[in-house]
Amino acid sequence: MTLLLNQVTKRYGKATAVDHLSLEIPExxxxxxxxxxxxxxxxxxxxxxxxxxxxxxDITWNGEPINYDKSHLIGYLPEERGLxxxxxxxxxIVYLGRLRGMHKQEIIKELEQWLERFKVPEYMAKRVxxxxxxxxxxxxxxxxxxxxxxxxxLDEPFSGLxxxxxEMLKEAVIDxxxxxxxxxxxxxxxxxxxxxxxxxxxxxxxxxxxxxSLREIKxxxxxxxxxxxxx
Ligand code: ATP
Numbered sequence: 001m002t003l004l005l006n007q008v009t010k011r012y013g014k015a016t017a018v019d020h021l022s023l024e025i026p027e028x029x030x031x032x033x034x035x036x037x038x039x040x041x042x043x044x045x046x047x048x049x050x051x052x053x054x055x056x057x058d059i060t061w062n063g064e065p066i067n068y069d070k071s072h073l074i075g076y077l078p079e080e081r082g083l084x085x086x087x088x089x090x091x092x093i094v095y096l097g098r099l100r101g102m103h104k105q106e107i108i109k110e111l112e113q114w115l116e117r118f119k120v121p122e123y124m125a126k127r128v129x130x131x132x133x134x135x136x137x138x139x140x141x142x143x144x145x146x147x148x149x150x151x152x153x154l155d156e157p158f159s160g161l162x163x164x165x166x167e168m169l170k171e172a173v174i175d176x177x178x179x180x181x182x183x184x185x186x187x188x189x190x191x192x193x194x195x196x197x198x199x200x201x202x203x204x205x206x207x208x209x210x211x212x213s214l215r216e217i218k219x220x221x222x223x224x225x226x227x228x229x230x231x
Contacts, residue, residue: 001027001062001150001182003048008057010043010206017043019206020057025184025199030177032193033186035203041186042079044203045153048184049076061151072100075149079156079186081140085129089115089139092128093146100147107146114142118168134165141169145176152176154185158192170196 003025010018018040025031033041046052048059050066059066066074084092090111097107115121118138128136137160145152154173158166173196177183187193193200194214201211210217 003151003182003184004058004060005044005048006058006060008044008047008059009055010040010047010052011055017206018047018203021201021203021206021208022057023201023208023211025182027182028177028180029199030173030183030185030197032197032200033184033203034188034190034193034200035186036188038205039203040206041203042155043206045076045155045184045186048153049074072147073150075144075147075152077141077144077152077154077157079159081137083128083136083140083143086127088125088127089123089131090125092139093143096143097146102147110146110148111142114146117172118142134161137161138165138169141172145172148181150180150182152181152183154183156186156188158187158189 003023005021005023005025008018008021009016021040021044033039033044035041043052047054048066061070084095087095090108093111094104094107097110098104111124112121115123120135120138123131123135123139128139131139137157141154141157144154157169157173161169170192173183173185185196197214199211199213200217202209202217
């Protein structure tokens, strides 16, 4: 299911957040958006998800608009993380899984596997507010993937994580891709994109500065020139 963006633009009054962005995001691949603060990454994701209206342009997924009837096929890790602090991890994920039409037992089985994988099986009964920010992020990631989406959109998934958790999450993302999930993610850091993506787009002030396969981009620019931000 190829995701196509055609001349997608978002303006807020006179300010342009995303400017005529055209992209083809191939199926079952990992596609990276690289850019510093205010580059337009979150705005692009929110338009893909239909959370934000476009000022101009079209977005299609497998030739059709992404409507709410496809929302069960999409997973989203927003940049602004948000979980219900008073719920237990199990309650949190069961609630979100049920909203996506999953059966409770299926949700719990999936959740157990993810907690095992993240080496925190004891978190099942813990309240979200008892977890560190990094561990809350893992739970937020699980909530984005519990329903096995075909398209997964991750907004700066590695920010705020320590290196061990970054590695753990990267491995999980690589596995999902190998299982056939199409993954789009954003980062400030070239090394994450370089390690994970076949294709990428570098955004600066809403404009695609460069896009294409990693190999093409590296050969035309050289690695040193495409480090856009060091956080
Ligand atoms: P960051 O890494 O800081 O999250 P980003 O690449 O995700 O950056 P966006 O959040 O998409 O960038 O913002 C792109 C531009 O649009 C910025 O200049 C931002 O100030 C502007 N912008 C975003 N939301 C609004 C809004 N609701 N009203 C006005 N301007 C906005």
